[in-house]
Amino acid sequence: xxxxxxxxxxxxxxxxxxxxxxxxxxxxxxxxxxxxxxxxxxxxxxxxxxxxxxxxxxxxxxxxxxxxxxxxxxxxxxxxxxxxxxxxxxxxxxxxxxxxxxxxxxxxxxxxxxxxxxxxxxxxxxxxxxxxxxxxxxxxxxxxxxxxxxxxxxxxxxxxxxxxxxxxxxxxxxxxxxxxxxxxxxxxxxxxxxxxxxxxxxxxxxxxxxxxxxxxxxxxxxxxxxxxxxxxxxxxxxxx
Amino acid sequence: xxxxxxxxxxxxxxxxxxxxxxxxxxxxxxxxxxxxxxxxxxxxxxxxxxxxxxxxxxxxxxxxxxxxxxxxxxxxxxxxxxxxxxxxxxxxxxxxxxxxxxxxxxxxxxxxxxxxxxxxxxxxxxxxxxxxxxxxxxxxxxxxxxxxxxxxxxxxxxxxxxxxxxxxxxxxxxxxxxxxxxxxxxxxxxxxxxxxxxxxxxxxxxxxxxxxxxxxxxxxxxxxxxxxxxxxxxxxxxxx
Numbered sequence: 001x002x003x004x005x006x007x008x009x010x011x012x013x014x015x016x017x018x019x020x021x022x023x024x025x026x027x028x029x030x031x032x033x034x035x036x037x038x039x040x041x042x043x044x045x046x047x048x049x050x051x052x053x054x055x056x057x058x059x060x061x062x063x064x065x066x067x068x069x070x071x072x073x074x075x076x077x078x079x080x081x082x083x084x085x086x087x088x089x090x091x092x093x094x095x096x097x098x099x100x101x102x103x104x105x106x107x108x109x110x111x112x113x114x115x116x117x118x119x120x121x122x123x124x125x126x127x128x129x130x131x132x133x134x135x136x137x138x139x140x141x142x143x144x145x146x147x148x149x150x151x152x153x154x155x156x157x158x159x160x161x162x163x164x165x166x167x168x169x170x171x172x173x174x175x176x177x178x179x180x181x182x183x184x185x186x187x188x189x190x191x192x193x194x195x196x197x198x199x200x201x202x203x204x205x206x207x208x209x210x211x212x213x214x215x216x217x218x219x220x221x222x223x224x225x226x227x228x229x230x231x232x233x234x235x236x237x238x239x240x
Numbered sequence: 241x242x243x244x245x246x247x248x249x250x251x252x253x254x255x256x257x258x259x260x261x262x263x264x265x266x267x268x269x270x271x272x273x274x275x276x277x278x279x280x281x282x283x284x285x286x287x288x289x290x291x292x293x294x295x296x297x298x299x300x301x302x303x304x305x306x307x308x309x310x311x312x313x314x315x316x317x318x319x320x321x322x323x324x325x326x327x328x329x330x331x332x333x334x335x336x337x338x339x340x341x342x343x344x345x346x347x348x349x350x351x352x353x354x355x356x357x358x359x360x361x362x363x364x365x366x367x368x369x370x371x372x373x374x375x376x377x378x379x380x381x382x383x384x385x386x387x388x389x390x391x392x393x394x395x396x397x398x399x400x401x402x403x404x405x406x407x408x409x410x411x412x413x414x415x416x417x418x419x420x421x422x423x424x425x426x427x428x429x430x431x432x433x434x435x436x437x438x439x440x441x442x443x444x445x446x447x448x449x450x451x452x453x454x455x456x457x458x459x460x461x462x463x464x465x466x467x468x469x470x471x472x473x474x475x476x477x478x479x480x
Contacts, residue, residue, distance in 0.1 A: 020260065024388055024390075024391060027387070027388055027391070028387070028388070028391055030381070030384045031378075031380040031381060031384055031385070031386075031387050031391075032380060032381065033381045054386075054388070055384050055386070056384075096403065098402060098403055138271075138398065139401065139402075139403065140271040140272060141270070141271060141272065141273045144270045144271055144295045144296075145271070146271075146294075146295070147267070147268070147271050147394070148264055148267055148268070148294070148390070148394075150264075150388070150390070150391060151264060151267070151268055151271075151390060151391050151394035152394075154387070154388075154391035154392075154394055154395055155394055155395055155398045158337075158378065158395045158398065158399070159398070159402075161379065162338060162379075162399075163336065163338055163379065187469070190473055191469055191472065191473070193476065194472045194473045194475070194476035194477075195472060195476065196468070196469055196472040196473070208465075212462055212465060212466075215459075215462060216456045216457070216458075217456070217457060218456075219455075222452055222455060225448075225452060226452075228436070229427070229431055229436055232431065232434045232435060232436040233430055233431070233434045233436070233473060233477070235434070236433065236434035236435065236477060237434075237473070237476060237477065
């Protein structure tokens, strides 16, 4: 993987707690040439302490901090959640790392890609996952699935950088997550106005819709058309 | 890699200093099903403290301790040293991990194989390396080669366990065209009602929408949800 492509990659750590893990993640990123770290709502002391990670001081100093996951991935056209579980109930496509990395390499050709790692204790929440296009898991043993955070970052980046021709035909540039989120919100608004979303079930429905919108694999162009249509519909429903 | 083959693998840590690293190595071993750890001359306090590694207590309890590297690899028919450097002067064959792991998999079929990791500070000494058949390196960046011990164990074992052919979870059945057409028509109706589609441009817009809906690659399930939502929106707009 060339450094130009890796420059499109964002490693996103959500609510990481342990400075050693943040440091280890940063070191692995530096080892494999993925230099753009984003942290969401880290325990701030942990984040500051992590800065001593061997050889990764620059990378940590230039890390970007965000209050929320949607903020951290707004400019990314592909957002991938990492998980140790199967999450069958979520209806998210789940790829093994070997296949997932191949898809990521393809997507890096046309836009920014975020790989998102959850906190050490709890991984990514369902809400976090609803911001992802699909999920990726490292093929660990059934009886001991959950990996250490720093190690799973290392393994994911190794597989990404791994040699092995994996060429994919260039796809149309995918829509940035910010656009997908706007589509989701317009849809939520219209569905509330039309009575599809019942009071009390807003949160669950919103999460489902968010996942559905991410499954559509919208190109930038289609996402713009979609926003235009939904804006008009929402406006009309509001006018009543 | 089957557990029978992995049973022939020995992960050997030489003079590891940091209990966290020993613990992390053990955890990664457990994650990937390599359960036989050997430690050479570890700092004994470090070794005892490491035993708390998440999910790897059994593995650490059954680890074998040796005073010297030759003792630790005496029963192994292939001994591989890991290194971040090039060691050109050593005239040892040096393989990238991708190739090295392939050779290891082959050798595990016929006998015990040891993969040897050096201490955090200094790696393997020239004397240690002289006990190895060949060397293996993880393809890290020229400018930041040296990996954390626990992470390099994780990456090596991942590559060993890695599946050649990337398999994906079976895809969901796609929606029949009839459903896609119903979605298209509901969309057209709502967009007319909202004023998005101007009189005179109905045909062209409908065609564009039809193509857009087909590009979404909707699963049967998602197509049904989509129809439900659009039906509700169209009904509400019609009521005005």
